[in-house]
Every structure is written in structure tokens, then in C-alpha cells.
Amino acid sequence: MSSGYLEDLIILLVAAVAVVPICQTLKLGAVPGFLIAGLAVGPSGLGLIHNLSEIRHFAEIGIAFLLFVIGIELKPSRLWQMKRMVFGLGTLQVLITGLVLVAVSYYVFEVPLQAAAIIGPALALSSTAFVLQLLSEQRLLKSTYGRTSFSILLLQDLAVVPLLALVSLLGASEISMGDDIGLALAESVFTLVMVILFGRYFLHPVLHRIALTKIPEVFTASAILVVLGVSLIAEKVGLSMAMGAFIVGMLMSDSSYKHQVISEIKPFRGLLLGLFFMTMGMSLNLGLLIDQPLLSMGLVALLIGIKILILFPLTYMFGLSKGKSLAVSLVLAQSGEFALVLFSLSLDSGILAPALHQQLLLVILISLLVTPILAECARKVVTKKKLIGINPSEVPKSSPxxxxxxxxxxxxxxxxxxxxxxxxxxxxxxxxxxxxxxxxxxxxxxxxxxxxxxxxxxxxxxxxxxxxxxxxxxxxxxxxxxxxxxxxxxxxxxxxxxxxxxxxxxxxxxxxxxxxxxxxxxxxxxxxxxxxxxxxxxxxxxxxxxxxxxxxxxxxxxxx
CATH class of the missing domain: 3.40.50.720 (NAD(P)-binding Rossmann-like Domain)
Structure with missing residues (x-):
């Protein structure tokens, strides 16, 4: 490792160790702490680190580990039970919110149609890593409110695949839509089939053989290899790394080795997720916020308001109480990390102008900083409802x-x-x-x-x-x-x-x-x-x- 990378690593660790505990003490949560720590050492802060793109690529592995753990805890049978929320509520949320934001971008802010077609659905996506981390800290991930939020987030992750294809199509000089989409779909389906076959017939026997060696370091290496290997294959064929990790996690959900694999992955997941949130903080352009504070904060308020106004009636229509519907709407009101990826690709493809890209980036990051406050409001709404009266059907069974x-x-x-x-x-x-x-x-x-x-x-x-x-x-x-x-x-x-x-x-x-x-x-x-x-x-x-x-x-x- 060169001294430059070592210095960057030390700076990031010092910032995290100094800032995150303070945010925890102030009850802001760990994620805002990582964001603020990244802001402090980034170009808009002390300017100690400038290698943002390389660090961000490395930190995205943390999202893959997060989705792997989520997948391993979600059996396919349970996903099928959630199909109404995932494919019903999740699809409606992405479509309706995306269309409304496209219309607002095009008609109100006069953004070019090609750019608006990307901005709308990208901003409709929420932050999977951020929200799941907050729900986990609140220990509400397994509640009705948490499961509904996760269902919507899961569909949003699935929506990233066609959105990536849309960016490629809009950015191409010569669009051969049928051939490009057909080839992408064929590659994706083939990859999914191969991953499923690998998990079904090879993964478990291989892990069994490795476990027989009783060498913990080898088992740890094999667990990391499985996650990163499948994630890389998924990315090569047009899927996201996170989606590949989620799929292989689901394949291991019935494995007798799943808990040991989770325990081996957990330290890497925590560190890399923290690094990912720090890179997001480093990307924040404080100069733009200082020059146009009312515009930036107004855009954030507009985004959050639109998403809440759309999510609340949709979740209520799908059978949730008003309190839980409001809680889901609040915790998913931000935009997320996949929007950052989509906007970065759109900038490279010439769809977004640099100034527009910086403004969108600022809106996303401010919405993330506001999220812990919204999540705390959502928690109070849910816990207040629990104190009023407990449904006997929601009382958990005896713990094992x-x-x-x-x-x-x-x-x-x-x-x-x-x-x-x-x-x-x-x-x-x-x-x-x-x-x-x-x-x-x-x-x-x-x-x-x-x-x-x-x-x-x-x-x-x-x-x-x-x-x-x-x-x-x-x-x-x-x-x-x-x-x-x-x-x-x-x-x-x-x-x-x-x-x-x-x-x-x-x-x-x-x-x-x-x-x-x-x-x-x-x-x-x-x-x-x-x-x-x-x-x-x-x-x-x-x-x-x-x-x-x-x-x-x-x-x-x-x-x-």
C-alpha cells in the first residue's frame, strides 16, 4: 500500500473515531456521524482527502455486504409472502413518484426532457443502506413498519437495473433499443440462473468441505469470496453489485452455515458501510449551499414533501394504519445512494450538465442528513401506537x-x-x-x-x-x-x-x-x-x- 492511501485511511479512521461517538451521544445515530466526518475531511471541509472516486468504489462493497446479510435473513418463501408489498406497493411508489418528479422537473424547473426522465425515477429511490441501518439501530426492522419499508426498498433496488439501461439508452448516440434491452435481459436471466444453480448444487458442499478444515481464517476468506465473486459477476452483466449479493444471500438463507457467515461478514460490512457514508459526506458541496441556501433547502423540502404525500395514501391503501403509513412515508422520504450512481453515469453520458449534477448531489446529501430526524419522528409515531394498544396477533412467540x-x-x-x-x-x-x-x-x-x-x-x-x-x-x-x-x-x-x-x-x-x-x-x-x-x-x-x-x-x- 502506498503512503498516500495509508494517510487517507488514517485520516478517515481518526475522523470516524472522533465524530461518530459524539453523534451517538447526541442521539443522532451513527450514519449522520459518518456523513459529518466525511464532510469534515473532504474538499468542502478541511480538504484532507481528494481521492473520492477511488474510495467510493471501494466503499460500495459495504452495500453489497449489507444486501447479502439482508438476503441471507430473507428466505425465498418469505419473499413470496411479501410479493403484494414488494411488487404491488413498491412498483406503485416508484412509478407514481417517478412520474410526478419528472413532471415537476420538466414543467416547473424547465429541465431538458432527457435529464428529467432520469431525475424523476432516480429521486424516487430511497437509501437502502441508510434506512436499513437506522431501522436496525431502532430494532424495528422486523416490525410491520420495518417490513413494509424493506419491501419498498427491495423493489427500488430491482428498479435500478432498468434505470441503468435507460441511462445507457439516453446517452447513446445511436439507439438500438430492442437489441440493447434484449441482450441485457438475456445476460441478466442467464446470470441469475447460473447463480441459483451454483448456490443450489455447489455452494453448500464447498462450505461443508471448508468447515471440515476447522481453520477459521479459511472460512472467513471463503465467505468474503462468495459475496464479492457473485457481486462482481452481477455487475459485469449489468446488474448492481448489491443485487448480486442479495441473490446469493437468499440462496444461503436455508444453509446451516448462514449464521457463521453472517458473523464473519459483519465486521467488514460495518467498516465499509461507514466508509461509504463518509464518501457521501465528502461529496457535499458546501459552497453551493452557502451561495443559494434557500434554493437548496427548498428543493429538499419539495422532494421530501412530494414523497410523503405519495407514499402515505399508497401505504394506507395497502392496509397499514394511518400511524404506520405515516412512519413509512417519513423514513423513505429521502433520496439515496443509487441516485448518486445514476446521476454520475448521466453526467459522464452528457445527459446532465455539471451545474445541475452538483445541485442534485447537494439535494440528495441534505435529504440524507435530515433522514435521522424523520426516522426518529417515525419511531415515535410507531411506538406511541404500540403504547395505546397491542394487537394480540402481533405479540411475538416465545423466544428460543x-x-x-x-x-x-x-x-x-x-x-x-x-x-x-x-x-x-x-x-x-x-x-x-x-x-x-x-x-x-x-x-x-x-x-x-x-x-x-x-x-x-x-x-x-x-x-x-x-x-x-x-x-x-x-x-x-x-x-x-x-x-x-x-x-x-x-x-x-x-x-x-x-x-x-x-x-x-x-x-x-x-x-x-x-x-x-x-x-x-x-x-x-x-x-x-x-x-x-x-x-x-x-x-x-x-x-x-x-x-x-x-x-x-x-x-x-x-x-x-
Whole structure:
């Protein structure tokens, strides 16, 4: 790496570390922090970084990782269940909003028709990365309001493909529309089929073979390779990188390796998404804002107003309450990163004039800076409605018990929970155990139980109980300590080898620890007493009192 790139990287990291925590403290959220940090070090701020285009191309990988994680959490069956919202509400939103913005651009601001034809639908798109990040921070992504917002965003991402083709057609000197669109569609369909076949017949066996090596670094590299490889192929045939990543994510949604892959991708996703938002902040032209503040702010207000006025009645028509319809309209009122891409390509193709491009860029970025305020208003609307009255059908089912380890002990606990009708999710590092369990329709996933990101992915934050059955003391202590620090109210039951290990596990945060040796001793002693004709009542009293005294000694040792 050259010293120039290293200096830019250090500057970006310093800006993020300095600004983002302040924005979090002020309850603005992480995304505005990244935008402000980028503005501070960019050409309109201190002017410390100028390589915007190269950094932006690298940062777009973060969007691909984000869409991959979304795809892996969205099974195809669930997408089919959402078809009414995705293809109905989403299509209407893009079409109606796009047409209205085309008309406003052409008739009110006298923008050339070719440029208006791009500006309208591009501004109709919202920011997938921004909105999903905000919904995730608010923990509302799985709510009705969050799912509806995601459905619209998903259709908007699909709409990017024809919009990219439209830019190429409008920018071409000789338009052969039928041939160009036909070839693009054929390439896209062929790519989708090949990706689906790859995921169905090759991806899972390959990951299984890699998991057998039990080398974490190789598994991490393979996870990144899958996402970036398919994303690159998708981009080469005219689809977006984000769409390719989303598709391969959906193909892995039923895989037993999905949670481990998510945990491996998560750190890269967070860093690169932050970098992407910083590049957007660096693109902001403060000079234009200072010269024409009323025009810039007026255009932003007009854009947000039009999108809210169109989205609110549409979402209400599709069965949402007025409060949730308003919330969806508020959180999707901005324009997004795909508009930046479309406008950049339009500028290169001669469709947009440089001055118009700068003004549109300013409008988009200001709308993004306003979004956290709108999202907070939307959250208050939704949470207020929840306080007024809860629909019984919306009350979540009981959260699953998490089993850390699914060997002999974990498997037996799973059998008992299944007989009791209690849901559970298990994690194990042995791919053979995972494969056998999945073949028996058991919810067991591959992964390292020491990985906190993996535990978060399987829902440990929503669970009330974690049972650690790992037969390794240091691993158990690491799991218990990490969980207790992050989730102070979580019930953590753990298996220990002897009284000393049980004491140590209680010291690092276990709610209760069970000794393998004492339980085996009690069972064997009970068999011996039975053979000696000791009365059942007397035998039970002796064993119960002994076990009680044993565990009291462990608790006493912990206090001392």
C-alpha cells in the first residue's frame, strides 16, 4: 500500500473515531456521524482527502455486504409472502413518484426532457443502506413498519437495473433499443440462473468441505469470496453489485452455515458501510449551499414533501394504519445512494450538465442528513401506537433457548426441549454434527460459539436462556463472560467438569453451573444404594441432601 492511501485511511479512521461517538451521544445515530466526518475531511471541509472516486468504489462493497446479510435473513418463501408489498406497493411508489418528479422537473424547473426522465425515477429511490441501518439501530426492522419499508426498498433496488439501461439508452448516440434491452435481459436471466444453480448444487458442499478444515481464517476468506465473486459477476452483466449479493444471500438463507457467515461478514460490512457514508459526506458541496441556501433547502423540502404525500395514501391503501403509513412515508422520504450512481453515469453520458449534477448531489446529501430526524419522528409515531394498544396477533412467540454446543449433552437437552414443546436453536463447530442434525430437521447451525457476532445472529439478544454444553473449560468461560457482559439479565446455565470449574464459571457470570462428576457420582451411588436394598425414600433424601450441600459449597467458594 502506498503512503498516500495509508494517510487517507488514517485520516478517515481518526475522523470516524472522533465524530461518530459524539453523534451517538447526541442521539443522532451513527450514519449522520459518518456523513459529518466525511464532510469534515473532504474538499468542502478541511480538504484532507481528494481521492473520492477511488474510495467510493471501494466503499460500495459495504452495500453489497449489507444486501447479502439482508438476503441471507430473507428466505425465498418469505419473499413470496411479501410479493403484494414488494411488487404491488413498491412498483406503485416508484412509478407514481417517478412520474410526478419528472413532471415537476420538466414543467416547473424547465429541465431538458432527457435529464428529467432520469431525475424523476432516480429521486424516487430511497437509501437502502441508510434506512436499513437506522431501522436496525431502532430494532424495528422486523416490525410491520420495518417490513413494509424493506419491501419498498427491495423493489427500488430491482428498479435500478432498468434505470441503468435507460441511462445507457439516453446517452447513446445511436439507439438500438430492442437489441440493447434484449441482450441485457438475456445476460441478466442467464446470470441469475447460473447463480441459483451454483448456490443450489455447489455452494453448500464447498462450505461443508471448508468447515471440515476447522481453520477459521479459511472460512472467513471463503465467505468474503462468495459475496464479492457473485457481486462482481452481477455487475459485469449489468446488474448492481448489491443485487448480486442479495441473490446469493437468499440462496444461503436455508444453509446451516448462514449464521457463521453472517458473523464473519459483519465486521467488514460495518467498516465499509461507514466508509461509504463518509464518501457521501465528502461529496457535499458546501459552497453551493452557502451561495443559494434557500434554493437548496427548498428543493429538499419539495422532494421530501412530494414523497410523503405519495407514499402515505399508497401505504394506507395497502392496509397499514394511518400511524404506520405515516412512519413509512417519513423514513423513505429521502433520496439515496443509487441516485448518486445514476446521476454520475448521466453526467459522464452528457445527459446532465455539471451545474445541475452538483445541485442534485447537494439535494440528495441534505435529504440524507435530515433522514435521522424523520426516522426518529417515525419511531415515535410507531411506538406511541404500540403504547395505546397491542394487537394480540402481533405479540411475538416465545423466544428460543440457545444451546451452545450440540454434542451428546446438547443433543439430549434438545430432545428434552422438543418433548416439552419448547423452541431452541443450537450451534456447533463440528460440520458433521450440523449436517446430521439438519438432516433430522433440527435447528442446528455451524459456527464457533465463542463468536459473539454469531450468537447475536441466532437471536441471543431476544432469548431469555442460554445453555452452554461445551466440554472445554476455557471456551465455556469465554462464552459466559462475553454473554454476561453484553446481556446482564440473561439466564446462563453451563456445564462444568468439577466443583472448581463450576465455581470459576459462576465467578465469570453463569447463573448456575452443573458438575459432570457430581451428577455421575449421584447416579452411580443411587444404583449402589438400590442394590443394597436401601429404602427409596431414604435413598432419595440422602442423594438430594448431598447434592444440595455440594452446590452450596460451590456458591460459598464463589463468595469467598
Amino acid at each position: 433457548i440457545i444451546l451452545a454446543g450440540f454434542g451428546r449433552v446438547g443433543h439430549r437437552i434438545g430432545d428434552i426441549l422438543k418433548l416439552a414443546g419448547k423452541p431452541f436453536v443450537a450451534i456447533d463447530i463440528d460440520p458433521n454434527i450440523v449436517r446430521k442434525s439438519q438432516a433430522n430437521n433440527l435447528p442446528v447451525y455451524y459456527g464457533d460459539v465463542c463468536n459473539k457476532g454469531l450468537l447475536d445472529s441466532v437471536g441471543v439478544g431476544d432469548s431469555r436462556i442460554v445453555i452452554v454444553t461445551v466440554n472445554d473449560m476455557e471456551t465455556s468461560k469465554l462464552i459466559v463472560g462475553s454473554l454476561r457482559q453484553t446481556y446482564p439479565d440473561l439466564a446462563i446455565y453451563v456445564r462444568g467438569g468439577n466443583s472448581l470449574e463450576c465455581t470459576q464459571l459462576l465467578e465469570v457470570g453463569a447463573s448456575a453451573a452443573v458438575s459432570d462428576t457430581i451428577e455421575a457420582s449421584i447416579e452411580l451411588a443411587g444404583m449402589g444404594l438400590t442394590s443394597l436394598k436401601v429404602a427409596e425414600k431414604e435413598k432419595k433424601s440422602i442423594l438430594t441432601n448431598y447434592a444440595k450441600h455440594y452446590y452450596e459449597q460451590i456458591k460459598l467458594a464463589k463468595k469467598n
